[in-house]
Amino acid sequence: MFEKVLVANRGEIAVRIIRALREMGIGSVAVYSEADRSALHTVLADEAVCIGPAKSLDSYANPIAILSAASVSGADAIHPGYGFLSERADFADLCEEMNIEFIGPSSKVIEVMGNKQNARDTMKAAGVPITPGSDGLVTSVEEAQAVADIIGYPLMIKASDGGGGKGMRRVLSADQLESLFIQAQNETQSIYGNTDLYMERIVDPAKHIEVQILADKLGNVIHLGERDCSLQRNNQKVIEFAPSLTLTEAVREELCQTAVDAAAAIGYESAGTIEFLVDKDQNFYFMEMNTRLQVEHPVTEMVTGIDIVQEQINIAQGLPLSVKQEDVKVEGLAIECRLNAENPKENFMPSSGPIDHLIFPSGGLGLRVESALYQGYYLPPFYDSMAGKIITHHKDPEKAFRLMQRALYEVSVEGIHTNVELLQALIEHPDVQADNVDTKWIENVFMKEWLEEN
Template identity: 45%
Template sequence: MFDKILIANRGEIACRVIRTCRRLGIRTVAVYSEADADAQHVRQADEAYLIGGPQPADSYLRGEKIIEVARSAGAQAIHPGYGFLSENADFAEAVADAGIAFIGPAAASMRKMGSKAGAKELMQAAGVPVVPGYTGENQEPAHLKAEADKVGYPLMIKAAHGGGGKGMRIVRDPAEFLASLESCQREAKNAFGRDRVLIERYVEKPRHIEIQVFGDTLGNTIHLNERECSAQRRYQKVLEESPSPFVTLELRQRMGEAAVLAARAIDYVNAGTVEFIVGQDGQFYFMEINTRLQVEHPVTECVTGLDLVAWQLQVAAGGALPLAQDQVPVEGHAIEVRLYAEDPEAGFLPGSGKLERLRLPEASPGVRIDSGVVEGDTVTIFYDPMIAKLIVHGADRPEALSRLREALARCEVVGPKSNIGFLERLVRHPAVVEATIDTGYLDRHLEEFMPAAGEVDHDLLMAATVARLLGDEEATRERAERSGDPTSPWAIADGWRLGHGSRRSLAFGQGDQRIELHASGSDGHYQIEHDGGHVAVAGARLAGSELTLRIGDRGRRFLVLDREHHVLVHDGQQRLRLQPLAMYQHEAGAGATGADNVVAPMPGRVVVVKAAAGDTVEAGQEVMVIEAMKMELSLKAPRAGTIAEIRAEAGDFVEADAVLVAMEPA
């Protein structure tokens, strides 16, 4: 085994590898960019070295610099994690040429899988089922259109080099093909440096099933069963689980055998994932092999009880696989979701900023947290906005889902917006509970996972109000105890004032909505007035984070997750976050200039400018595309009119809220 390894990555995967190495007594070396100087992987490693600027191209993609650090630090191996250089055959080859072990497959195996087109042809020759389509080298638009017409619609255009949902478009109408092709090729060029695409038949309502494979240098290749990743939005996985509720014993055996066959066809060594698309009829087709460890590997670890990173290290050191195929254990059910700094209600726009407050459930035998940040850290604009992976394990799927709901209820993020509320609705949706979700369901029915506009649950509102009232009373008592006259009537927090009744007024904000309430009473017994109605609340007690009370003649229990920054309450099904506001304030008038400008929704790089000064545009017409946090954002004209000025060019880096396109006054 190795004495010291370098981790050529960042975030939760770097921290994950460090944990396993620490358990095995292996020293770790981290690398970091200028944006990551205070990151957790830097703090947790035994040594850490600066390798460049915040942009990935200036740091985490500098293979020669990473190898130089490994040599100078005396690292015997490099773990690439996932993303960045993890599937870069040139980097893997350079590491090996430097006399350092690469903890992953050989460069030759990567190159066979580096092209989706070549991989598909190779798998077909090896007897692995593949989706019908076109993988040829002729990339002329007219030729691709002709081949598309042969394949038939609907079809999918896919970047031949890359993954992660980048460079993929579904085309249902022949008239849309060329525009989709242009968009796909541009995204592929930006993401992977090459714009070659392939075309394949699109399987309607498919399931995404992937098989974890492992190979060693002694000729042993096995699989560790499947993971289902059918809950996706725009080809990005949202929820992963193992075992798949869709896969039968017979299908599991056939897919496992096909995955091992695929791995052996490219002489695969170390951890990899063979991804299949599965039709409703149970027919499965090869999609690709991810030549690295996957983000969702923890669900396999939970159901097998194995440490896949430890396996990676053992295999890379020349050891044999620890188990044979018939020795792979399987116990219970595991599910993983990813907590992101993003705003689902604004098209899942990635977020950034300081994590003012971060509360995650405590790790336990049934709950696991993989994270690369802690409270006080910053989610930077330069990298993926993942906050944490939440993984749960139960005796069966219903128990795992129940445990996941409980764990999500205890998550809280203050600072950048997060997708926690979206995930809570997801894991209660019938398509997930009944295991009928397919890869396109979220995109077809996204509104089912979004909160109803303007609606506030009545009981949650009462709970939030009472939590605020109890907090005010507690603060008043503490001030009174510190004063010289704690028995003064002014120390009673019941809203009493000379000549007036005991009535308190409160105001909260939720999005653009302002909510006003009035309450009388104290010490857990209140009459609350809201929206013309009166509600009696009695017996309210807050013990730790648990609030119990009676609303009318109904007893209820809630979690109070925050009373400092916001008021955040949870009823076990859903959450309500309110921003306390001053009761009496003038509302600022909205300016009229916003409709005349196209602004950057977040920091990013301009990919393409599609309009020029003097152009006449229609409302909603795309005028610019920017790239931020690994995704393209389409910026559109706010109204019909004439463009007065374009203030950014392709390649420019722009700040959030910067005016990029100015319209002439209406």
């Protein structure tokens, strides 16, 4: 059993993992960059080690710095959280070489599923529906034009190593293809050091539905239901729900079982998420697999009562899952709103600076806040803009929405800009409450209305 775990991350997810470790009676080691000396996760952990300058490539995303801190502190295992090193197969390999447990799946699985084209091929072989697209990588404009002639428009160009909207271009017609393909190649080269692109037909309109998987080292694989992540802007999630408000029970059962079968087929271990696009007729298609903890995991925890982080840690210790599939019950509706340090009225410009005043909502059943902000803290400008998550849950979906409305009303952050007003307007919108939205609804409908009013 683990005595000490190093948390190779920062911000709210580092705080979340450290709290889970304390509840489990396991020691925690925080790592921090020079810009994060006063960060909350460094205070809450049992130990804290500085790993380098502010730039993430020299600190949080530097495998040598992380492993050196693990070695110095005597950590048994490393929890990568999400982002940074969480889906780096080479980092998982290095952990194994140093006899430090990587809390996640094997490096082989990370490598296969981390490359989007390989993942498509693997899922297709496992019998999982995939969207029509290129057969392998597309290396030139001429190849792209040939693929487009087969699969049709609109289509998406994607980086094989990409994620979070990076290296992606939406192509609506043939006259856009050449310029957007070259843009995607250039961006992919600058971010990932290669020009590996593939193409797939756009499912439009579509919902983004993902299934939470837990798999132990003894061959047990279960799902914890699905999440609806359709409320997005620029392929970045804004609000998530669990479960979906629109899937039929038959489609829900088929979708979740498909995800379980897919995870079993690749020998998956740990927590993971399989993401699908669902069309207006509720046909579903594999999109990608995230071989790590998801930002939106709290909504699943709220509706199931299962602590995904603790399950993930226990799996890494070789323990069996604490629940069987028949024990998993999804009750009510959970909603998560991502509080970002940004100014939506200025093209979502990131914001940083001192937190002069801070009030987060509290009180009431079914309310959870996850953040690393505190009054007097200086939010550095070097990292992701997400500053916190507000989560509500109620057995009655209407009351879950009302609780979120109340919670967002109480959020007060002074010193930086946040998107709280945007979230308030979204959660009160009748189309959101009726789930009459798709992955492009915020950009195509909501933002035009909101900016005119504000």
